[in-house]
Amino acid sequence: MSGRDVSDRLVGLLSVRGEDLGAEWADNVTGSLGGRVSRAEVQRELQELYTALVAALKRGSLDGRSETFGEVRALLSELSRDRARQGFTPTETAVSVFALKEVLEPSVTSEGGDVQAYLHFAGLLDTLGLFTIEVYSRAREELISAQAEQLLELSTPVVKLWDGVVGVPLVGTLDSARTMVVMEKMLQALIDTGSEQAIIDITGVPAVDTEVAQHLHKTVVAARLMGAECVISGIRPQIAQTIVALGIDFGDIVTKATLADALRHALRRSGLAVSRTAPQAGQ
Numbered sequence: 001m002s003g004r005d006v007s008d009r010l011v012g013l014l015s016v017r018g019e020d021l022g023a024e025w026a027d028n029v030t031g032s033l034g035g036r037v038s039r040a041e042v043q044r045e046l047q048e049l050y051t052a053l054v055a056a057l058k059r060g061s062l063d064g065r066s067e068t069f070g071e072v073r074a075l076l077s078e079l080s081r082d083r084a085r086q087g088f089t090p091t092e093t094a095v096s097v098f099a100l101k102e103v104l105e106p107s108v109t110s111e112g113g114d115v116q117a118y119l120h121f122a123g124l125l126d127t128l129g130l131f132t133i134e135v136y137s138r139a140r141e142e143l144i145s146a147q148a149e150q151l152l153e154l155s156t157p158v159v160k161l162w163d164g165v166v167g168v169p170l171v172g173t174l175d176s177a178r179t180m181v182v183m184e185k186m187l188q189a190l191i192d193t194g195s196e197q198a199i200i201d202i203t204g205v206p207a208v209d210t211e212v213a214q215h216l217h218k219t220v221v222a223a224r225l226m227g228a229e230c231v232i233s234g235i236r237p238q239i240a241q242t243i244v245a246l247g248i249d250f251g252d253i254v255t256k257a258t259l260a261d262a263l264r265h266a267l268r269r270s271g272l273a274v275s276r277t278a279p280q281a282g283q
Contacts (some may be wrong), residue, residue, distance in 0.1 A: 004060040009117040011057050013104065014050075021103055022050050028099040033092060046096070049075050062120055064127035073131060078131045084139035095134045097129040156181050158189040165197040165266045166190060167259070171204030179215040183222050196228050197266040201259045203234030213248045220253050229269065231255070233262035 014021065026043040033042070052071045061068035076097070083093040101122050156178060161167045166189045168182060187197055200219065202208065220230040233256045235243075243250075258260040 006117050006120045007057045007060045009021070010121050011054060011196075013121075014054050014057070014115065021100075022047055024103045025050070025100050028103060029096050032095045032099065033088065033182045036088075042096075045075075045079055049079070055121065062124055064124050064131065069128070072128065074130050076128060077135045080135040081139040084136050084143060090133050090136050090143055094129045094132050096229065097125055097132055101125050106212070107218070120268055156185060160189070160193055161199065161263055162267060162270075164193075164195045164270050165199065165263065166193055166195045167199040167201060167263075169201045169204065171260075174205055174212050174215050176215065179219060183219045186219065187222060190223065190226055190228050197270060198223050198228050198230045199233055199259065199262045199266060200230060201233045201262070202239070203236070207235070208239050208242055208248075210246055210248060213246075213250070214244070217253070229254075229266075231262040231265055233257070233259045 002107060014099050022043075026039060026046050029046065030037065030039045030042045049072065052075055053069075056069045056072055059068045062236065063069070064072070079096060080093055083096075101187060104118065104247070159169070166186065168186050170182070174182075179275065182200075186200075200216065202216070205212065216232060220232070223230045231254045232250070235255045235257055254262075254265060
């Protein structure tokens with residue numbers, strides 16, 4: 001049996017009970033998704049896919065990766081990306097394709113027993129199902145990457161502490177990627193605010209090793225190239241002991257134990273006097 005003959009027979013099978021098959025397909029898929037997508041939405045997605053699938057088969061091709069099935073793959077790409085954004089698993093995504101095999105099987109058995117055509121069709125759906133998983137995987141990777149970048153941005157704020165002074169409170173591990181974000185955001189803040197003093201607070205950094213020290217040093221050097229001076233605050237006793245034990249040399253970089261000490265130092269460098277005043281009566 002030629003490929004054209006098989007595709008013609010498949011078109012016949014899909015056309016005889018097209019509306020019923022489409023409804024059963026939508027019911028199966030909706031059930032597998034646990035009701036997280038409405039029956040109407042699933043019906044719309046699969047009806048477009050069913051129409052495109054029949055149209056491709058009418059052209060006599062059974063190669064799911066050929067140009068003939070371009071529209072089918074485009075619809076599957078959209079469906080896979082939607083499922084990835086909605087938090088479905090790869091299996092739940094691929095079942096939208098594979099469920100059609102289960103729906104069509106009774107029709108093949110009861111209407112002439114065209115097993116050969118069905119097997120060809122099952123192979124086609126396997127190819128399309130694997131395609132959905134490939135697209136889903138890429139979409140999830142892009143989504144995770146975008147979320148990671150957003151978290152990195154949120155975890156590295158730059159705040160204006162005083163006129164001419166900006167602060168970068170760091171929390172968590174400081175690696176190469178995060179160092180670049182810190183550097184870029186701090187330098188941009190120096191430009192935007194016209195500041196000449198920056199404080200990098202590492203109170204929330206759990207440990208300082210040689211690599212972290214190098215990252216901090218690079219950030220300070222970059223700020224100096226912009227005409228700003230940096231102070232590193234948050235040097236706790238444990239951190240100080242680790243730095244000494246590792247033989248890390250911060251050179252002429254000013255370090256302070258607390259953010260308050262660092263801010264006081266920066267204000268003095270800016271020519272501002274910091275003093276305590278007695279509280280007024282009634283306050």
